[in-house]
Amino acid sequence: xxxxxxxxxxxxxxxxxxxxxxxxxxxxxxxxxxxxxxxxxxxxxxxxxxxxxxxxxxxxxxxxxxxxxxxxxxxxxxxxxxxxxxxxxxxxxxxxxxxxxxxxxxxxxxxxxxx
Amino acid sequence: xxxxxxxxxxxxxxxxxxxxxxxxxxxxxxxxxxxxxxxxxxxxxxxxxxxxxxxxxxxxxxxxxxxxxxxxxxxxxxxxxxxxxxxxxxxxxxxxxxxxxxxxxxxxxxxxxxx
Numbered sequence: 001x002x003x004x005x006x007x008x009x010x011x012x013x014x015x016x017x018x019x020x021x022x023x024x025x026x027x028x029x030x031x032x033x034x035x036x037x038x039x040x041x042x043x044x045x046x047x048x049x050x051x052x053x054x055x056x057x058x059x060x061x062x063x064x065x066x067x068x069x070x071x072x073x074x075x076x077x078x079x080x081x082x083x084x085x086x087x088x089x090x091x092x093x094x095x096x097x098x099x100x101x102x103x104x105x106x107x108x109x110x111x112x113x114x115x
Numbered sequence: 116x117x118x119x120x121x122x123x124x125x126x127x128x129x130x131x132x133x134x135x136x137x138x139x140x141x142x143x144x145x146x147x148x149x150x151x152x153x154x155x156x157x158x159x160x161x162x163x164x165x166x167x168x169x170x171x172x173x174x175x176x177x178x179x180x181x182x183x184x185x186x187x188x189x190x191x192x193x194x195x196x197x198x199x200x201x202x203x204x205x206x207x208x209x210x211x212x213x214x215x216x217x218x219x220x221x222x223x224x225x226x227x228x229x230x
Contacts, residue, residue, distance in 0.1 A: 033217060033218065035218070037221075042223070043153075043206060043208075043223070043224050044221070044223045044224065045159075045208065045210075045221035047218070050217075050218060052217075089156075091158060091159070095218075095219070097217070098216060101212075101216065102149060102161055102164060103149075103159075103161070103210075103219060105158045106158065107157070107158045108156075108157070108158050110156070
């Protein structure tokens with residue numbers, strides 16, 4: 001079974017500063033995907049970033065980047081130059097690399113960006 | 116591309132009635148769709164996985180006679196909450212697996228309130 005752990009229920013960061021959200025996972029799979037999703041107050045799940053496990057290079061999307069440590073089964077999200085619109089719940093998710101496979105979600109981290 | 120819609124976005128019903136929620140993939144064919152339930156400030160809980168043309172697979176603890184899922188076509192899955200009770204009040208989210216199977220696309224969710 002796959003498990004995803006987010007150990008930070010709540011975090012806050014000053015606007016324009018950098019924050020890192022933690023995520024660890026447990027799996028015996030070798031091929032899989034990892035995701036960070038953002039859920040703002042509208043509750044629409046928005047894909048922030050995706051990492052393929054077989055790629056060693058860390059994924060980056062503008063102000064969002066990950067630190068993927070496969071051996072340590074760690075997948076943290078770094079948000080640079082935090083903006084007020086980054087305030088949201090952030091979920092880490094795991095998916096086996098196969099069509100139609102389910103997501104395994106972490107419990108989420110509530111991030112508040114303080115003006 | 117890869118847009119998933121849900122209808123309705125918000126529904127209020129009386130206890131004992133049934134409610135149907137539709138999930139549509141608008142610009143791609145979804146062989147697999149997923150239904151989640153989310154309580155306030157909690158993570159997404161997978162209820163069931165549905166594949167087009169076959170019976171849904173329910174997660175442990177989810178009553179299949181209570182939550183009827185039909186995936187009649189490659190673009191439409193429906194969740195019917197039968198004989199709804201106040202404890203069924205929640206936020207329901209669907210997602211669809213893309214043709215490559217490398218991610219899921221989420222609908223905007225449906226807020227169900229049972230009086």
